[in-house]
Amino acid sequence: MKRMRTYPPSRKVIAVLAAALLATGVAACGNSDTGGSGGDDGTITLGFSQVGAESGWRTANTTSIKEAATEAGIDLKFDDAQQKQENQIKAIRNFIQQKVDVIAFSPVVESGWDTVLKEAKDAKIPVILTDRSVDSADKSLYKTFLGSDFVKEGRLAGEWLVQKEQSATGPVNIVELQGTTGSAPANDRKKGFAEAIAANPNLKIVASQSGDFTRAGGKQVMEQFLKANPKIDVLFAHNDDMGLGALEAITAAGKVPGKDITIITVDAVKDGMQALADGKFNFIAECSPLLGPQLMDLVKKVHAGESVPARIETQETTFTQEQAKEALPNRKY
Numbered sequence: 001m002k003r004m005r006t007y008p009p010s011r012k013v014i015a016v017l018a019a020a021l022l023a024t025g026v027a028a029c030g031n032s033d034t035g036g037s038g039g040d041d042g043t044i045t046l047g048f049s050q051v052g053a054e055s056g057w058r059t060a061n062t063t064s065i066k067e068a069a070t071e072a073g074i075d076l077k078f079d080d081a082q083q084k085q086e087n088q089i090k091a092i093r094n095f096i097q098q099k100v101d102v103i104a105f106s107p108v109v110e111s112g113w114d115t116v117l118k119e120a121k122d123a124k125i126p127v128i129l130t131d132r133s134v135d136s137a138d139k140s141l142y143k144t145f146l147g148s149d150f151v152k153e154g155r156l157a158g159e160w161l162v163q164k165e166q167s168a169t170g171p172v173n174i175v176e177l178q179g180t181t182g183s184a185p186a187n188d189r190k191k192g193f194a195e196a197i198a199a200n201p202n203l204k205i206v207a208s209q210s211g212d213f214t215r216a217g218g219k220q221v222m223e224q225f226l227k228a229n230p231k232i233d234v235l236f237a238h239n240d241d242m243g244l245g246a247l248e249a250i251t252a253a254g255k256v257p258g259k260d261i262t263i264i265t266v267d268a269v270k271d272g273m274q275a276l277a278d279g280k281f282n283f284i285a286e287c288s289p290l291l292g293p294q295l296m297d298l299v300k301k302v303h304a305g306e307s308v309p310a311r312i313e314t315q316e317t318t319f320t321q322e323q324a325k326e327a328l329p330n331r332k333y
């Protein structure tokens with residue numbers, strides 16, 4: 001390859017560059033009263049801090065958000081926090097520094113957000129919560145929360161079990177694989193499930209531990225459950241991935257999943273639906289990850305200063321084995 005000679009830039013070139021830089025600077029300042037860095041062409045910049053890539057649900061959620069941003073012509077700055085709150089706080093501070101127009105994030109845990117949310121508010125950058133909520137008492141720290149009703153998902157899972165075991169005469173031993181400790185879906189699914197199964201005193205949770213919403217976590221914790229508890233009748237896993245991991249532990253212990261142990265999960269991602277259709281799972285409460293299009297609509301609205309509802313709930317359903325067989329061919333994620 002021919003080596004190129006480089007010349008120092010001439011004064012004229014430097015002057016032109018400086019003028020161009022100045023012009024951009026002025027344009028950015030002119031825009032600052034909208035609180036953000038959107039370009040002259042009106043492009044909205046969205047800073048999004050994602051929880052991580054812990055599950056099939058999360059992967060589908062990330063794809064939905066990226067695709068919807070492209071579709072809506074929104075400039076997306078995406079950050080993956082690898083399931084760590086400190087990384088999310090760092091990402092949000094970066095977004096504030098970069099003067100994005102809107103910040104959205106899915107908080108890994110519920111507590112500890114007030115300080116950074118206050119910083120965003122002071123910088124006049126609107127914040128949207130997606131998927132998971134925060135427990136801040138000050139609701140003015142964010143514009144809206146778009147996501148599922150996790151308590152309801154837990155309740156639906158519990159109600160199905162109450163129905164299934166209605167004629168049980170002895171104790172039905174349940175083990176529970178919780179999601180990430182301190183996360184809204186783990187707290188709420190646990191709560192909803194416990195409330196529902198209280199209807200039948202035979203239904204007892206004999207062990208409950210976090211598998212961090214991952215397959216590896218589900219497998220490892222289920223192995224411990226199986227060692228410590230000679231009689232396990234039911235597994236309630238807070239997501240499909242932990243249930244899928246647990247399948248391996250159950251099979252390795254010489255038990256038949258879906259028969260010896262009834263398995264109930266949440267999410268209804270493709271792999272979970274496949275396990276349900278194959279008779280390895282028994283019931284799934286759906287949780288939709290396809291939040292992208294609704295999120296982009298909200299981004300546009302809050303950026304335009306329009307008011308939005310404080311809470312937008314995702315529409316969901318439940319699946320039995322028969323329903324999974326029917327739905328599977330058209331399942332998108």
Ligand code: GYE
Nearest residue numbers: 054055057131185213239
């Ligand atoms: O159920 C789980 C994921 O926050 C609703 O997070 C989400 C949950 C989902 O890891 O699979």
